Amino acid sequence: MTQHINIFIFIFLMLHINLFAQENIYDCENSKRFANYLFNTSQFDLAQHEFERLDFLCELDENTRLLLLKTYRKNKHYNQANQFFQTGKTSNLKTMPDEYKMEYIRLMMSQQLYGEVKKAISKGLRFPEKFEHQLGIELLQKNWEQAYSISTQPNTPDGIKAKSLINIARESYVSNRKKPWLAALMSVVIPGSGKAYSSYWGDGFVSLLFTASTGFFAYRAFNKYGTNSAYSWIAGGLAVSYYSANIYGGAKAAQRYNENLNHRYIHETEKILFSGY
Amino acid sequence: MFAQSLVMGQSAEDVANFASQQFDEGNFAIASKAYNRALFFGYTDKAFAAQRIAECYTHLEQYKLAGDFYDKSYRFSESDSMKNEAILGKTFSLLMEEKFILGLRELLNFNENQNASQQASFHFLKGISYFGLKNDSVSFNEFIKIATHSPLQNIDTSVVKSEFQKIFRYDKKYNPQRAYVMSGIIPGSGQFASGEFSAGLNSMLLIGGLYLVSLRVMHIYSFWDAVLAVFPWIQRYYLGGMEHSKQLAISKIDNKRYQSYLKILKASTPGRYK
Numbered sequence: 001m002t003q004h005i006n007i008f009i010f011i012f013l014m015l016h017i018n019l020f021a022q023e024n025i026y027d028c029e030n031s032k033r034f035a036n037y038l039f040n041t042s043q044f045d046l047a048q049h050e051f052e053r054l055d056f057l058c059e060l061d062e063n064t065r066l067l068l069l070k071t072y073r074k075n076k077h078y079n080q081a082n083q084f085f086q087t088g089k090t091s092n093l094k095t096m097p098d099e100y101k102m103e104y105i106r107l108m109m110s111q112q113l114y115g116e117v118k119k120a121i122s123k124g125l126r127f128p129e130k131f132e133h134q135l136g137i138e139l140l141q142k143n144w145e146q147a148y149s150i151s152t153q154p155n156t157p158d159g160i161k162a163k164s165l166i167n168i169a170r171e172s173y174v175s176n177r178k179k180p181w182l183a184a185l186m187s188v189v190i191p192g193s194g195k196a197y198s199s200y201w202g203d204g205f206v207s208l209l210f211t212a213s214t215g216f217f218a219y220r221a222f223n224k225y226g227t228n229s230a231y232s233w234i235a236g237g238l239a240v241s242y243y244s245a246n247i248y249g250g251a252k253a254a255q256r257y258n259e260n261l262n263h264r265y266i267h268e269t270e271k272i273l274f275s276g277y
Numbered sequence: 278m279f280a281q282s283l284v285m286g287q288s289a290e291d292v293a294n295f296a297s298q299q300f301d302e303g304n305f306a307i308a309s310k311a312y313n314r315a316l317f318f319g320y321t322d323k324a325f326a327a328q329r330i331a332e333c334y335t336h337l338e339q340y341k342l343a344g345d346f347y348d349k350s351y352r353f354s355e356s357d358s359m360k361n362e363a364i365l366g367k368t369f370s371l372l373m374e375e376k377f378i379l380g381l382r383e384l385l386n387f388n389e390n391q392n393a394s395q396q397a398s399f400h401f402l403k404g405i406s407y408f409g410l411k412n413d414s415v416s417f418n419e420f421i422k423i424a425t426h427s428p429l430q431n432i433d434t435s436v437v438k439s440e441f442q443k444i445f446r447y448d449k450k451y452n453p454q455r456a457y458v459m460s461g462i463i464p465g466s467g468q469f470a471s472g473e474f475s476a477g478l479n480s481m482l483l484i485g486g487l488y489l490v491s492l493r494v495m496h497i498y499s500f501w502d503a504v505l506a507v508f509p510w511i512q513r514y515y516l517g518g519m520e521h522s523k524q525l526a527i528s529k530i531d532n533k534r535y536q537s538y539l540k541i542l543k544a545s546t547p548g549r550y551k
Binding site: 024025026030033034037038041042043046049050058080168209210212213214217220224 | 288289292302306309310311314317318342345360380476494498502505507508509512513
């Protein structure tokens with residue numbers, strides 16, 4: 001009997017040792033490796049779950065915490081990432097490692113909270129690509145003059161990103177924007193010329209044709225029927241409304257031209273600034 | 278203690294089994310994570326795990342990730358059959374993103390000496406790609422081949438043929454260029470030809486009315502008065518009407534093609550895509 005018990009204990013222990021010898025794929029170290037793999041393969045939804053599980057079960061190291069924050073940003077779960085930076089323990093950004101500072105900046109930029117980034121910069125926060133972000137924000141906020149003055153500062157960084165943004169800042173500053181008041185004034189003198197000035201030549205020509213046609217029609221009506229006829233006044237009213245609408249249209253055309261131009265610069269800035277996010 | 282040991286000692290194979298169970302129950306998010314874990318921790322059948330992850334992402338409508346994992350599955354696969362499955366899956370993901378040329382490029386790697394089901398899928402996806410690229414005659418041949426290569430698929434070829442016959446006629450029936458010219462000759466007639474009667478009548482009355490106004494102006498004032506005062510209006514609505522009739526014909530063709538496409542899909546979709 002004792003011999004049987006000894007054999008049973010031996011088998012049980014062997015089995016137990018064998019099972020223990022197998023790798024535990026759910027332990028902290030393996031879970032961390034797995035979460036990193038999920039992040040690196042762009043499976044951000046799954047990565048977030050795994051990082052959060054890890055956060056609950058184990059003590060997260062700096063790198064893993066950073067990846068969790070990046071995952072929140074990638075999944076657009078901004079509130080969770082914001083909470084981290086708003087807690088008392090971590091509110092002092094200056095004492096954080098560079099990668100954390102950079103992540104904070106990226107997080108704010110992704111939410112278009114440019115004011116927060118400016119505030120951090122004005123408080124003296126130093127982080128990689130500070131110049132690029134300073135310049136990029138001015139461009140994104142259409143502060144062309146400010147962007148140009150930043151781009152002409154001495155000792156600008158040499159990186160491709162910085163150089164590309166500097167080029168945009170200079171180009172956007174010198175580019176010829178249309179003046180809506182001038183377009184309106186031109187339309188007062190020659191109908192359609194405001195649109196032509198704003199590079200909408202076809203629209204300008206059609207406007208000229210229509211305003212001239214309604215004006216001519218009104219002139220002939222007054223000439224033939226005089227001021228006592230309703231017909232003359234209807235034709236005259238039509239001519240005046242076309243003429244005045246064309247003045248407004250000229251100013252709007254200039255605004256549209258400028259918006260398209262600005263949009264192009266903003267789009268280029270976003271492409272450059274957000275590359276590598 | 279024994280139970281704890283069992284949990285502690287869970288292997289990649291155990292995780293894969295759990296993933297398969299979740300997959301069968303339709304819990305694709307859980308299944309994809311478990312398959313990923315199995316794949317990462319050394320599950321032996323890597324091709325199968327990668328393919329299952331891709332299928333999970335297809336079900337979750339995350340086609341970019343699905344495509345990435347079909348690529349992985351292709352790389353891990355050793356058999357032509359598994360490679361073909363990966364190609365078909367990747368192509369499907371691309372087509373769901375309307376990337377028809379990339380889909381056709383993917384299908385170039387397909388090994389055609391495989392089973393009937395895969396061949397049917399191959400021709401089905403090829404047919405969709407060509408249809409998306411508006412190459413209707415090649416698309417028709419591919420849809421017909423589904424039935425030829427796999428008689429067991431229960432494909433209704435009569436519907437496919439009749440709908441494609443209609444598709445071949447749409448371009449002629451609702452020819453946009455003809456509608457444009459017709460509206461130039463008789464305003465509104467191009468819209469009538471596309472079956473858009475209210476738009477045609479509207480255009481006809483508007484331009485007809487402007488002609489009457491110009492006649493009236495000519496009668497009261499002079500020919501040049503009519504030209505100066507009414508011509509810009511006629512020119513605008515006349516040319517606008519012509520362009521409108523052309524656009525109507527194009528959208529009519531697109532709409533009719535889409536209706537036929539739905540019927541073709543209903544009649545020819547292989548079982549795995551239903």
